[in-house]
Amino acid sequence: MASFLQVQGLRQAFSAPGGDELVVFDDINFEIERGEFVCIIGHSGCGKTTILNVLAGLERPSAGNAFIDGREIHGPSLDRGVVFQSHALMPWMTVRGNIGFAVKSRWPDWSRAQIDAHVQQFIDMVHLGGSEDKKPSQLSGGMKQRVGIARAFSIQPKMLLLDEPFGALDALTRGNIQDELLAIVQQTRQTVFMITHDVDEAILLSDKIFLMSNGPRAVLAEVVENPLPRDRARATMHHDPRFYELRNRLIDFLVNRSKTYAMA
Ligand SMILES: Nc1ncnc2c1ncn2[C@@H]1O[C@H](COP(=O)(O)OP(=O)(O)OP(=O)(O)O)[C@@H](O)[C@H]1O
Ligand SMILES: [Mg+2]
Structure with a gap:
């Protein structure tokens, strides 16, 4: 095969x-x-x-x-989910927004509640609970890379x-x-x-x-x-x-x- x-x-x-x-x-x-x-x-x-x-x-x-x-x-x-060497997050969006944007592109028919629940699961997976409403400028380098990883995984x-x-x-x-x-x-x-x-x-x-x-x-x-x-x-x-x-x-x-x- x-x-x-x-x-x-x-x-x-x-x-x-x-x-x-x-x-x-x-x-x-x-x-x-x-x-x-x-x-x-x-x-x-x-x-x-x-x-x-x-x-x-x-x-x-x-x-x-x-x-x-x-x-x-x-x-x-x-x-295919891609994570680059330097994070490629949208600076005007929060952590939740950056991941949610990808999830919505992947499943355009999902409701807001479905998207939010899915996003939360991946935020928790990379231990960023509590930072959902922060923007990239408020995050450390490691946290930004975590968001990138969560986003890449979130579209499964x-x-x-x-x-x-x-x-x-x-x-x-x-x-x-x-x-x-x-x-x-x-x-x-x-x-x-x-x-x-x-x-x-x-x-x-x-x-x-x-x-x-x-x-x-x-x-x-x-x-x-x-x-x-x-x-x-x-x-x-x-x-x-x-x-x-x-x-x-x-x-x-x-x-x-x-x-x-x-x-x-
Ligand atoms: N668009 C392009 N035009 C001309 N040369 C290019 C272009 N893109 C890449 N190269 C050349 O191709 C080679 C390979 O580049 P690449 O970025 O894939 O290397 P790399 O193995 O990822 O290196 P690094 O470990 O430094 O990231 C380099 O010599 C680079 O200069
Ligand atoms: Mg390279």
């Missing part, structure tokens, strides 16, 4: 000054199963955001195709696309939100594709880790299965010797091997 998400022969090239072509990546192929949490890691500029934008339907590839649930991705859809997308959602947060806040995301994903079995620079974050959250070589002409160099059980927790996962094996493999890739895949 075909996988839930299929990416075939993806290539992205831009015209560079002087008429040359900058090939960001070429011949990227991968599959993601329903309920899987995949992290993608690679050095800056290798094309991670470009791939995520293609999956979101925000960018067209130069070649190749992406299919979700058997249908080709042509443009943005409420099938087939797939969640996360572009370094915690990159701008301090370590403590980041740890707390990672724990929340892990709990939510363990509960919902949401399919997730997430970009991160943080090896420990990838080990904590993912079932599978995609390693991208350095650009230009980056390739999907390795796919690593996470051997740690899915009920892992931040506080204890480093007691498992497999944690260090995996961590060393990922770091060794980033430091030593990511350069060696460049094509002629």
Whole structure:
């Protein structure tokens, strides 16, 4: 049976000054199963955001195709929830308003009471109860990212696309939100594709880790299965010797091997 998400022969090239072509990546192929949490890691500029934008339907590839649930991705859809590195909340709307707006777009026939109840459930899920009426300017960075996550989950997308959602947060806040995301994903079995620079974050959250070589002409160099059980927790996962094996493999890739895949 075909996988839930299929990416075939993806290539992205831009015209560079002087008429040359900058090939960001070429011949990227991968599959993601329903309920899987995949992290993608690679050095800056290798094309991670470009791939995520293609999956979101925000960018067209130069070649190749992406299919979700058997249908080709042509443009943005409420099938896919996206969380960007910097929050993309509407500044004039409250927390409730930002999430409610998405919910109303998804289910235009719902009554106000239905929308409010649904929104509240997702506000509670990210522990933002009490901040429903605040505007983004009144929230901390971590709280804003939580609203973005609640909004993305609230439309119950087939797939969640996360572009370094915690990159701008301090370590403590980041740890707390990672724990929340892990709990939510363990509960919902949401399919997730997430970009991160943080090896420990990838080990904590993912079932599978995609390693991208350095650009230009980056390739999907390795796919690593996470051997740690899915009920892992931040506080204890480093007691498992497999944690260090995996961590060393990922770091060794980033430091030593990511350069060696460049094509002629
Ligand atoms: N519209 C565009 N026109 C020209 N070049 C582009 C365009 N969009 C992206 N690029 C180039 O494509 C490459 C990949 O960019 P992308 O943002 O996907 O990288 P990334 O892996 O997400 O990097 P980072 O980790 O820094 O976020 C970069 O060299 C970038 O300059
Ligand atoms: Mg990026």
